Amino acid sequence: MIVMRSSERTATTVSPATSEAERRARRDGLAVALATSSYGISFGALAVASGLSVPQTCLLSLLMFTGGSQFAFVGVIASGGVSAAGSAIASATLLGVRNTVYGMRMAPIVGPGRWRRLAAAQVTIDESAAVALAQSAPTARRVGFWVTGLGVFAGWNLMTLCGALAGDVLGDPRQYGLDAAAAAAFLALLWPRLRGREPLAVGAGAAVVAAAVTPVLTPGLPILLAGAVAVIVGLLWPPQQPGRETAVAT
Amino acid sequence: MSLTVAVLIAGVAALALKLIGYLLPERWLRAPRALRIADLLTVALLAALVVVQTVGDGQALAVDARLPALGVAALLLWRRAPFLVVVIAAAAVAALLRGLGWAA
Numbered sequence: 001m002i003v004m005r006s007s008e009r010t011a012t013t014v015s016p017a018t019s020e021a022e023r024r025a026r027r028d029g030l031a032v033a034l035a036t037s038s039y040g041i042s043f044g045a046l047a048v049a050s051g052l053s054v055p056q057t058c059l060l061s062l063l064m065f066t067g068g069s070q071f072a073f074v075g076v077i078a079s080g081g082v083s084a085a086g087s088a089i090a091s092a093t094l095l096g097v098r099n100t101v102y103g104m105r106m107a108p109i110v111g112p113g114r115w116r117r118l119a120a121a122q123v124t125i126d127e128s129a130a131v132a133l134a135q136s137a138p139t140a141r142r143v144g145f146w147v148t149g150l151g152v153f154a155g156w157n158l159m160t161l162c163g164a165l166a167g168d169v170l171g172d173p174r175q176y177g178l179d180a181a182a183a184a185a186f187l188a189l190l191w192p193r194l195r196g197r198e199p200l201a202v203g204a205g206a207a208v209v210a211a212a213v214t215p216v217l218t219p220g221l222p223i224l225l226a227g228a229v230a231v232i233v234g235l236l237w238p239p240q241q242p243g244r245e246t247a248v249a250t
Numbered sequence: 251m252s253l254t255v256a257v258l259i260a261g262v263a264a265l266a267l268k269l270i271g272y273l274l275p276e277r278w279l280r281a282p283r284a285l286r287i288a289d290l291l292t293v294a295l296l297a298a299l300v301v302v303q304t305v306g307d308g309q310a311l312a313v314d315a316r317l318p319a320l321g322v323a324a325l326l327l328w329r330r331a332p333f334l335v336v337v338i339a340a341a342a343v344a345a346l347l348r349g350l351g352w353a354a
Contacts, residue, residue: 039334056257063261066268068296073260075303077253085256093263095295101288103271104279110272121268177344180319183303184340187320190296191327199293206294210301214311222306223298230294234287 021140029131029147036067036127037155039185043070044163046182049173050078054164061160065153066125068189069095072223075182080219087220094227102129109141123149202230315353319344
């Protein structure tokens with residue numbers, strides 16, 4: 001009887017267009033979750049190669065749960081060891097600042113409730129924000145956010161464990177090119193952000209600064225200094241508006 | 251600081267940053283300068299990490315098998331290859347060059 005009533009209600013309150021949009025959001029979310037989770041395996045292997053234990057690697061994925069920051073953390077540890085832990089924390093944290101912006105965008109989609117917001121915050125990452133914002137209906141946005149966020153969380157942590165266990169038995173990471181894989185991972189994360197003249201210029205400037213100061217600073221600090229360049233550019237230069245670039249250049 | 255403590259600190263900081271987003275008033279979203287700096291900061295940090303991971307060797311610069319591997323990764327990204335393909339291809343190129351003794 002109760003089941004009947006709830007199905008009747010669903011049938012009357014949800015229009016066919018809305019449920020179709022929700023189905024699409026769920027499909028998008030699952031596809032993104034599968035693709036993203038699969039490279040959790042490369043993170044797990046890289047983290048162990050950088051000197052983290054298997055439990056430390058899994059703890060990082062569970063707690064930090066934001067790919068770019070995780071790769072940054074183990075990358076700095078790989079080049080500087082435990083003595084670079086401060087720089088590793090700072091690099092990972094600065095790279096996580098964009099998740100604050102995603103959180104602001106997701107808050108109205110997720111809705112109120114302390115525990116719901118805490119859970120939502122943990123799964124607020126590039127992928128869940130992107131899938132949610134790609135939907136147009138409010139309910140589809142919510143479905144897209146949760147399916148992607150929870151799907152990536154489950155898959156990413158499982159694949160991290162698999163990669164960490166595999167990396168543990170592999171031996172010398174350089175023999176398998178895992179150091180080159182780390183560089184490629186950062187490039188792949190950077191690539192979609194290089195649209196437009198300003199990100200290209202800031203990226204190139206940061207690359208030059210990082211290379212120039214690497215021989216004179218302890219590992220990790222060159223990355224932080226390059227980040228400072230971006231903050232200075234953002235504060236001092238006015239945002240470029242289309243058609244006004246020549247005027248700004250003078 | 252032990253590595254486990256560092257993992258805990260960095261993990262809690264990452265979660266705190268996400269939570270702050272849910273607690274800030276929505277009107278902050280209309281502060282274009284802050285949003286722009288967040289975007290540029292991400293680009294700069296990732297670009298610096300690419301460089302350090304490719305030619306960094308502790309506190310020295312070194313050109314080895316990682317550089318051609320990154321070139322292949324860039325080519326694949328330009329051809330819109332998926333993330334995992336890019337990462338595995340880069341590892342394979344570096345492993346191959348080292349296996350053949352063509353690069354350090």
